[in-house]
Amino acid sequence: MATVVVPNKPVVVNPLKQSQTLGAALAFLGLKGMMPLLHGSQGCTAFAKVILVRHFREAIPLSTTAMTEVTTILGGEENVEEAILTLVQKSQPEIIGLCTTGLTETRGDDMEGILKDFRKRHPELDELPIILVSSPDFKGALQDGFAAAVESTVKEIPLPGEKKTQQITILMSSAFAPGDVQQVKEIVTAFGFTPIIVPDLSASLDGHLDDSYSPITGGGTTLVQLHKVGSSVFTLALGESMRNAAKILQHRFGTPFEVFTELTGLEPTDRFLQFLAELSGSSVPEKYRRQRRQLQDAMLDTHFYFGRKRVSLALEPDLLWSTVCFLQSMGAEIQAAVTTTRSPLLEKLPIDKVTIGDLEDFEQLAAGSDLLIGNSHIAAIAKRLGIPLYRQGIPIFDRLGNGQFTKVGYKGTIQMLFDIGNLFLEAEEASIKDTNIYGDW
Template identity: 30%
Template sequence: MTNNPPKKNYVSTTNACKLCTPLGASLAFKGVEGAVPFLHGSQGCATYMRRYIISHYREPIDIASSALGEKNAIYGGGPNLKKGILNVMKKYNPTMVGVASTCLTETIGDDMRLILHEFRQEFGDLDLPDVVHVSTPSFQGTHSDGFHLAVHAMVDQLADPAAAKGEVTADRVAVFPGMTTPGNIRVIKDVVREYGLTATILPDVSETLDGPTLEDYEPIAPGGTPVKEIKALPGVFASLEFGSCLLPKTGGICLEDRFGVSNHRLPVPLGIRGADALHEVLCEIAALDDMPRRYELERGRLVDAYVDGHKYVFGKKAVVYGDENLVVAVTAFLAEIGIRPVLVGTGAEGKGVAKAIESLCGDLLPEMPVVREGVDFYDIAAEAGTMSPDIVFGNSKGQRYAREWNVPLVRLGFPIHDRFGGQRLKTFSYEGTQELYDRVVNALIAKKQSDSPIGWGYI
């Protein structure tokens, strides 16, 4: 007989360790050239999301809305959705409109597929943009789920063998990097190019969410994955997608199931093991015996840095929180460098985080950390406060708890509101891992100095 603990009664969330599902979808759509994210729901949803995204990326962000009111909640939001798309066409002239549902429209049962079918029939005489729709109610899933669902929707609804002219290009790959920074997208572009390959990265936010200053305001930021490349994805030689806790339906899986494109599901390329896995696959695709000399040197310098900084990090205890794929990758990185993760928390549920950690780095850990899924910051703080952590890893939402515990917070993920440059942080490949490792070591050194009555010293 199994003695299972009684199921806890539902308690309202206090400072959620996740954001809403359509926000993630909006970020994915922002990585497509000429695209406008469009929320089918109330105006407040779009306003809230713009505020959050602008604060992190420090770029102008437009998210259109069907702006439903009380009347639409009763009679349906179809007319508003159609009119809203027409208004977006008039103001932005987009190549694609990415429509994401919200709690309101999912609750009242709007059939977006049917509404958009009617829209195409009614306005087929116009030069219509591609319209992609995705179901993203916030009462189901997280912003990370919304991101991956939107990527899958774009591949599923746009990819067309005819656009690839029935041919497979041997040096072309698709990369689905997951929800990451523009800085990391630039790293991946550089890595793939170094192997002599051409990548279609979906989504590509390297410019759309981290662009240069322009003399004149442009309604849609330059950059992003061209829609024609998304349509031609059936012609790529292989696809790569990053993450250890991905949804069953992803862009890579869609390409494999529908078009026979070989999919390589890899852990997030953070840490030596994570980066090694990426470079091994690229060597295989590019038919190379060894990685380019540049990366051999980067890897060697990273190993040397691990040795040099070992005395500062070894044996420290860490709390890690955030998106499920990020926390697994960070935990594996900490296991490599000798920091002991004691608590790993995520707002996502049912993603197999503990199993992924065990598979990825269980052999490096003296004992498995406590893993909590579906938790908020109240739960994380209550448990972590008894563990005496030395350092915390996660986004800005955990700042108050790191301050209470008097330990450094190494900021990663989304959102980062209380520091500058969150959109440029790098963690991918050996280059990004090196930058993160330096930040970790320096955070611990700074803490040691601030606690010393002497202050500065030769450490």
Template identity: 45%
Template sequence: MAEIKVSRKACSVYPLKLSQPLGAIYALLGVKGSMPLVHGSQGCAAFAKTFLTRYFSENIPMQTTALSEIATVLGRDDELHIALKTIMEKHNPELVGVVTTGVSETRGDDTEGSVKRFKELYPDYVYKKIICISTPDYKGSFHDGYREALLSLVKGLVVQPYRKSYGYVNLLVSYALTAKDIDTLREVIESFGLKPIILPDLSSMDGACKGFSSITPDGTELKKIETMSSSMVTIAVGESTKEAGEYLEKKFMIPMFFFDSLLGIENFDRFIRLLMNISGKEPSANLRRWRDRLLDAMVDGHFYLTGKRAAVAGEPDVVYAMVDLLVRELGMEVPIAVVPTISEHIRSLPIENVLVGDLEDILLSKVDIDFVLGNTNLRHVAKKLKVPHYRVGLPIFDRLGHFLKGYVGYEGTANLVFELANLLMERDEEMSYEVPEHIKRRRA
């Protein structure tokens, strides 16, 4: 059991936390024909748009109510109504996700009531899908915003089933999964003769879309989300998806199976056994082959990985997946892990110290480590510690193609093991060329 401590510094240095609205917008990008509407000042949306554009290197559909100082003080619905009307007229999205911010939440806006009044004023849009997501950015983090968005999507869009659809499986995926990861899980589920309904389907953000679109051009279709109540089971991957899965289980009596992570042999074996039980089929020869390759990768890499010490930082789902793999299956040590917000599943990790803080806390801990794992912003810490930096999580701005890398499953884990081993192999080789300190002093 990990002990979670909270940093008591007066300021944040090398910040780690990302805001709740950003997490909600991220989730909405995985729904086809959606338009995230940020209910706050123009700067709130500008930051999120810049952040996501840099991360995906793609056009990001997003609008804002652009609350001014006067509008904020007066507290009327006008800005939200004008924004919704403009979006409907110019973009005609299938879904609008109203994402609140610190400004609108502090003002105490009744966003859902405002949406109801909008439909009364403009009856032409009464059947348009509009969901409200409460994401005050003065508390929580990206993890919490993503979780709230996913819960709002299933609450607002899933309808009562007419009948159960044999062979359909709901797959709720964490923000920790890349486009390649989502495609991998889709292919694995389909190899068992099952049909997955993936929410949100962010594999559409892989850059393969053609042409310009002012709304999300691909992702999970609304009609598929509406029919999730007819599926046989729900598979939730990552703690950020758990509440949405529990809602579907309680509301529509759909059995839910939860996985904290799908990295590593043990976790993915459980996933495969579940699919075998649901479908009654055996895994494909390709899956068996990749499992053998992963075992061989672990044998080859253990010379460079076993006993090595790593510091891990990022959002809770990313940290859990990485620490779980490093410690339980690769024999490594993680003397410190840093997360921006408390998440209960982190307590079950087999390490001693988890700190709720920022990236500087890794420096202040003064622990002896061999490398660090985290997003782009961790590069400053790695440089000061003079250790290698393995980039994982988000954002990653200083490398291309991250979103097309896979981590889950046998194949993804095997590639990850090789990358980590090569990183440390290169470091060990460079260190072998360095002159030891005692020889430097003797020569001086």
């Protein structure tokens, strides 16, 4: 059991966490025909947009209610109404995701009342789903906002219906990149299931060229699929932060669920595939049996480089959990773990302590490590400490391919093994580059 440490500091130095608002917007980007609408100042939306554009290197649809000093004091009801009407006229979204920000949450806007009044004044838009999520950026972190958006979605959109024997719902947490979502989709489909992924970032932010430009999301979970979620026979919640959303579906439709906190590594992938085999009544496809043997061979090839290596991580809780478990399964030691927000997983981590802090805390705790793991903001720390960095999380703006990277399943685990193993190998080579290992000839 880990001890959760919260430093008693008067100010955050070099922040690690991203805001709840950013997390909610990211979740909404996994829904097709979506336009996330941030209720706050233009700067709030611009900042979130810059982070997402730099990370995915894609056009990111985001809009704002453009609150000013005057409307912040007098109230933002007119701004919300005008923003929605403008979006309907110019962008024609199929769904609008309305996210609050610290500005409007601090003021205390009655968002449910504002939406209720809007519906009364514009009955012609009754068929337009508007998903409201409370995502203040003065508390919580990206993972919290992402989870809150998924919870609001499954609470409002799915409709009851006759159960479909092969249809299951998969709730994906913020720990999974678009490439991860695609890999999960392929695995589940191989067992004969028809999965509905919520949200499906693999169809919107995987990095692809559309036939024509669209001001709204061109891919993701469709509104029709969201309506059918109530007909699923089972829910797979991938990531501890998806547990509450799965409970909502269980309460609304009686859908049983199972939570998988990690899908990286041999044993977690074994458990996931065995569960799918039992749920479907079929055997594990030969394709994945071979991938398992490939992973075993990769573990044999790389475990020499992982053994007793000291690793320090700065990640969101769900991603921190899965990465720590994976590293320890390969014989690495966790020197420091810093995260952004509270989670039931933190106390269960198989390490001495985990710190909810900032990158100043991380830099102090990580000195002397063999490897750092975190987003691109840690690159400067890695350079100062002279320690290799393996990039994980959001944002990663100094590397390409973030939409395609995968770390789940046997195949994704192999990729992580070789990527991290190569960093360890390069570090060892660099440490002996000035040594004449052959002696004098």
